[in-house]
Amino acid sequence: MGTRRLLLALAVAAVLIALSLLLGRFGAYLVRAVAIAGIGALSLNLLIGYCGQISFAQGALLGVGAYVAGNLGNAGVDGVLALLGAGVATAAIGALIGLPALRLRGLYFAIATLAAQAILEYLFKMLEPFTGGVSGLVIRQPAFFGVPVASDQVSAAVSVLVLLIAWLALTRLTRTNLGRAFLVVRESEVVAKGMGIDVARTKAWAFAISGFVAGIAGGLIGFAARLASPEAFTLDLSADYIAMIIVGGLGSWAGPLVGAAFVVLLPEAIQRVGEAFDIANLLSALRELAFGLLIILFLIFEPRGLSSLLPRLRWAQPRRRGAAPSLGEPGGAAVATKGGERP
Amino acid sequence: MALTAQNVTIRFGGVVAVNGMALDAAPGEIVGLIGPNGAGKTTFVNCICGTYRPNAGTALWLGRELLGLSPHALLKLGVARTFQNVASLHDLTVLDIAKLGAAARGDAGSARSGGFFGSEKALEAELTETLLRPLYLADVAHTPIQTLPYGRRKAADLARALAAQPQLLLLDEPVAGLTSQEGMAMAAVIRGVRDRFGCAVIMVEHKMDVVMSTCDRIAVMAAGSKIFEGLPDAVQSDPEVRRVYLGEPG
Numbered sequence: 001m002g003t004r005r006l007l008l009a010l011a012v013a014a015v016l017i018a019l020s021l022l023l024g025r026f027g028a029y030l031v032r033a034v035a036i037a038g039i040g041a042l043s044l045n046l047l048i049g050y051c052g053q054i055s056f057a058q059g060a061l062l063g064v065g066a067y068v069a070g071n072l073g074n075a076g077v078d079g080v081l082a083l084l085g086a087g088v089a090t091a092a093i094g095a096l097i098g099l100p101a102l103r104l105r106g107l108y109f110a111i112a113t114l115a116a117q118a119i120l121e122y123l124f125k126m127l128e129p130f131t132g133g134v135s136g137l138v139i140r141q142p143a144f145f146g147v148p149v150a151s152d153q154v155s156a157a158v159s160v161l162v163l164l165i166a167w168l169a170l171t172r173l174t175r176t177n178l179g180r181a182f183l184v185v186r187e188s189e190v191v192a193k194g195m196g197i198d199v200a201r202t203k204a205w206a207f208a209i210s211g212f213v214a215g216i217a218g219g220l221i222g223f224a225a226r227l228a229s230p231e232a233f234t235l236d237l238s239a240d241y242i243a244m245i246i247v248g249g250l251g252s253w254a255g256p257l258v259g260a261a262f263v264v265l266l267p268e269a270i271q272r273v274g275e276a277f278d279i280a281n282l283l284s285a286l287r288e289l290a291f292g293l294l295i296i297l298f299l300i301f302e303p304r305g306l307s308s309l310l311p312r313l314r315w316a317q318p319r320r321r322g323a324a325p326s327l328g329e330p331g332g333a334a335v336a337t338k339g340g341e342r343p
Numbered sequence: 344m345a346l347t348a349q350n351v352t353i354r355f356g357g358v359v360a361v362n363g364m365a366l367d368a369a370p371g372e373i374v375g376l377i378g379p380n381g382a383g384k385t386t387f388v389n390c391i392c393g394t395y396r397p398n399a400g401t402a403l404w405l406g407r408e409l410l411g412l413s414p415h416a417l418l419k420l421g422v423a424r425t426f427q428n429v430a431s432l433h434d435l436t437v438l439d440i441a442k443l444g445a446a447a448r449g450d451a452g453s454a455r456s457g458g459f460f461g462s463e464k465a466l467e468a469e470l471t472e473t474l475l476r477p478l479y480l481a482d483v484a485h486t487p488i489q490t491l492p493y494g495r496r497k498a499a500d501l502a503r504a505l506a507a508q509p510q511l512l513l514l515d516e517p518v519a520g521l522t523s524q525e526g527m528a529m530a531a532v533i534r535g536v537r538d539r540f541g542c543a544v545i546m547v548e549h550k551m552d553v554v555m556s557t558c559d560r561i562a563v564m565a566a567g568s569k570i571f572e573g574l575p576d577a578v579q580s581d582p583e584v585r586r587v588y589l590g591e592p593g
Contacts, residue, residue, distance in 0.1 A: 172459060173459065175463070176459055177442065177443070177446035180435065180439050180442060180443050180446070181443070181446070183432060183434060183435055184432060184435070184443065187432050191426070191432075193394070193413075193414055193415075194392075194394060194414055194424070194426060195414070195443055195444070195447060195503065196414045196415040196417070196418035196423075196444075196447035196507065197415065197443070197447065198413075198415050251434070
């Protein structure tokens with residue numbers, strides 16, 4: 001990664017952390033919600049946007065993270081260790097969910113993840129000693145490095161910090177051999193195999209790493225809500241996360257963050273508009289509809305996502321370089337090609 | 344002989360695509376594999392490099408059986424291939440493609456690894472100097488592969504195969520789809536690769552001028568079997584080869 005991007009990320013995070021400490025409770029709540037959704041969306045983007053494995057089980061994986069972190073925190077484990085524990089446990093579950101991907105592809109695998117989502121939701125309700133059953137698990141106020149997180153402002157700052165770490169780690173990951181292998185597996189498993197990439201191993205890593213990050217996001221959700229209940233981690237949540245990475249733009253790293261902000265803030269914005277014009281009841285009924293409509297409009301008019309709008313807003317940016325010259329002759333000038341397919 | 348393939352046979356249902364095919368290749372030798380469409384040339388290459396699992400036959404490489412091994416196991420043994428059709432891989436640059444090849448070799452050396460920590464500058468410089476520059480790709484090292492014309496994408500695919508430092512290189516129609524000028528440049532590159540790395544090269548190709556000027560030895564396939572093997576000059580005068588593939592003069 002370029003030093004400039006790193007500095008930019010640090011600056012944005014510093015501003016957000018400072019803001020969240022200064023904001024009122026509601027502002028801090030929004031920053032935290034966006035940051036946590038951003039971490040979850042980054043995790044799903046690695047799996048879907050980079051490795052091409054469509055998963056509808058993200059909601060349940062976030063749930064696993066929340067339950068594990070909640071139980072560890074309630075047992076007196078420090079918040080940082082509880083989050084890491086949630087990450088490791090969710091990575092294991094994620095890898096398990098990924099097992100069918102060794103046999104199934106594309107939409108068939110997506111259906112298998114639907115089954116995983118349903119099974120995990122069932123387990124959330126049934127494993128009462130661990131999950132508190134239908135009524136859920138009450139989570140005590142966490143302490144990070146022994147310092148209790150008393151206010152929403154501090155927990156928002158913690159979430160932004162974790163988001164920054166996740167973002168740096170995942171963008172770095174895509175510059176490694178494994179990250180490049182993800183991209184090839186996404187494009188074609190046949191090509192990846194022919195290139196000597198161990199497809200099964202690459203997919204397993206994608207599920208485990210994505211699961212690890214999802215577990216941490218889930219842990220943060222649990223710590224923020226002080227409650228983990230089965231209703232919080234349903235298929236609806238999985239759909240929200242898929243919407244985030246599609247609205248933001250698949251396979252980019254700014255996309256999931258933009259998408260997370262969009263999906264989290266849009267219902268709030270619709271609510272505000274409704275209150276302003278005294279039509280709150282009407283709009284809240286139409287909220288889901290408006291949300292769905294906006295996503296469909298995005299898919300039609302901006303299929304590459306919100307993040308593809310960002311470069312276009314920078315008018316100073318030079319256009320992409322023209323077609324590069326073709327394979328040169330030894331010692332001679334480059335020769336032109338039609339660049340076409342073979343006859 | 345470094346590679347000794349014998350009696351390689353593969354059936355797809357009732358179709359015998361490759362039937363008792365035999366081929367040898369020695370280090371530093373470029374062996375051409377020609378024949379009409381559907382003769383089984385690419386299928387034979389796919390059998391050797393692990394894409395297909397043949398029904399019968401052996402392919403010994405430095406005393407080890409290759410048939411049945413997966414492509415990534417073969418790369419670790421020094422067997423690499425290029426593809427007839429180059430996949431357009433979104434977002435990956437030419438240098439990324441070369442790094443994929445270097446990674447496939449599975450070298451544990453820390454300076455070469457594309458791991459999570461540490462810089463890739465040393466690896467990038469090495470790949471650029473030893474592979475991309477000889478293949479005329481150095482100026483587009485950081486260009487996404489899908490924006491490049493076909494000829495350069497094929498060169499990038501060759502760079503990927505070479506980055507694995509193969510001792511046996513299988514080229515599937517390296518010149519197909521290129522202009523004749525590009526084709527001659529690619530042929531020169533292939534000879535240069537052989538001279539520099541001393542690897543055995545098996546090359547499936549249709550363009551006869553390239554085959555004649557590049558290969559040390561030529562095998563001709565038709566209907567899944569080898570019908571001729573010999574020096575380039577002898578191929579052109581063989582009556583059977585003329586009948587099934589080259590066509591009678593006049």
